[in-house]
Amino acid sequence: GQQLNQSPQSMFIQEGEDVSMNCTSSSIFNTWLWYKQDPGEGPVLLIALYKAGELTSNGRLTAQFGITRKDSFLNISASIPSDVGIYFCAGLEGGSEKLVFGKGTKLTVNP
Amino acid sequence: EAEVAQSPRYKITEKSQAVAFWCDPISGHATLYWYRQILGQGPELLVQFQDESVVDDSQLPKDRFSAERLKGVDSTLKIQPAELGDSAMYLCASSLSGISTDTQYFGPGTRLTVL
Numbered sequence: 001g002q003q004l005n006q007s008p009q010s011m012f013i014q015e016g017e018d019v020s021m022n023c024t025s026s027s028i029f030n031t032w033l034w035y036k037q038d039p040g041e042g043p044v045l046l047i048a049l050y051k052a053g054e055l056t057s058n059g060r061l062t063a064q065f066g067i068t069r070k071d072s073f074l075n076i077s078a079s080i081p082s083d084v085g086i087y088f089c090a091g092l093e094g095g096s097e098k099l100v101f102g103k104g105t106k107l108t109v110n111p
Numbered sequence: 112e113a114e115v116a117q118s119p120r121y122k123i124t125e126k127s128q129a130v131a132f133w134c135d136p137i138s139g140h141a142t143l144y145w146y147r148q149i150l151g152q153g154p155e156l157l158v159q160f161q162d163e164s165v166v167d168d169s170q171l172p173k174d175r176f177s178a179e180r181l182k183g184v185d186s187t188l189k190i191q192p193a194e195l196g197d198s199a200m201y202l203c204a205s206s207l208s209g210i211s212t213d214t215q216y217f218g219p220g221t222r223l224t225v226l
């Protein structure tokens with residue numbers, strides 16, 4: 001099935017730094033979603049994107065739906081210790097109702 | 112705030128045994144999903160229900176896995192017999208109507224370990 005390439009696989013940053021991660025696909029997606037998963041918990045939706053070029057913010061988080069519709073980006077500004085977790089991109093291919101997830105980016109924030 | 116409930120949270124079993132997981136979606140949500148998440152990977156859809164009907168079970172290993180949502184509310188996922196490769200997190204999610212713009216809300220998951 002469709003695979004999403006998410007990078008980087010992991011990040012180690014200092015508190016206060018900005019973070020960027022991205023997700024790419026080989027086919028066109030109509031919806032891009034970004035989730036955060038804490039250890040032992042289910043994913044929680046952070047941001048949903050539905051239109052190419054769309055830029056959406058949720059507090060210190062900003063995500064963009066790429067113009068080509070084959071990629072998406074998530075930025076976290078001024079990171080804090082509670083940002084620690086695994087961030088997953090997910091998307092819906094054109095004509096599909098099945099969510100496809102990336103492999104995740106593990107974020108570690110050093111105080 | 113309404114949440115998706117799952118039980119048990121953790122399950123350890125020996126291979127060839129039967130296991131069952133339970134999910135109670137958010138009240139009023141017509142669509143229910145079961146995902147499997149292998150360590151280090153993203154969730155992968157196993158089965159999707161719309162009310163009591165299966166919409167998509169193309170990735171469900173039907174020789175050993177079964178899922179039901181008899182009254183269109185809560186759901187049970189069963190594995191019989193369990194194999195070592197079934198060790199994973201099993202996540203349940205629900206959404207209002209299943210259309211692409213509906214948010215899927217995930218439960219806390221059941222962590223299965225097969226020995």
